[in-house]
Amino acid sequence: MQRLLEGNWRYRSDRMTRPNQGAKSRLETATAQHPMAAVLTCSDSRLIMESIFDCGVGNLFVCRIAGNFADDSVVGSLEFAVQELGVRLLLVVGHERCGAITAALNDVRPPGQIERLVAYARPAVELARGRPGELLDNAVRANIELTVQALREAKPVLSSSYDSGSIVIRGAYYHLVSGEIEIMHF
Secondary structure, eight states, X not given: OHHHHHHHHXXXXXXXXXXXXXXXXXXXXXXXXXXXXXXXXXXXXXXXXXXXXXOOTTTEEEEEOTXXXXXXHHHHHHHHHHHHHOOOEEEEEEETTOHHHHHHHSSSOOSTTHHHHHHHHHHHHHHHHTSSSOHHHHHHHHHHHHHHXXXXXXXXXXXXXXXXXXXXXEEEEEOTTTOOEEEOOO
């Protein structure tokens, strides 16, 4: 976590080192990968985790899905990161002004498969309705919290690894303007 936060500081301060981004890193990781963390984040084009954490090739195992939800495919991918790649940190990163959460705030039923994404967001919206503050921001934060909880309870791989203390599963909120990663505590 500390390495990620240091990288985020460099990103926010416009002092990026852009490590592990050349031919040497590509060749070193061609036969094996050893990422320091797995990140579940939104597919929003403004959330490039390798930039936000000033990382490079082979440093992060990133799963991206609109709304940073943990459906079965995402859980399986994160299980792979833990079981096969030895990842010990799973970080769920949501962000302000998330479009998937915004869609769940509307009473209009979206077309096609977008409805499935909105269905994932509805519990977070309902949880956020009772909280003081701005509804969209609260819903984004509630969604991160619910996703972290779902990963911590995902049986058998993630839940047993989390319960034994062999992995850490945390949530973070990304501020679009400042570029800051805010680690959430719940």
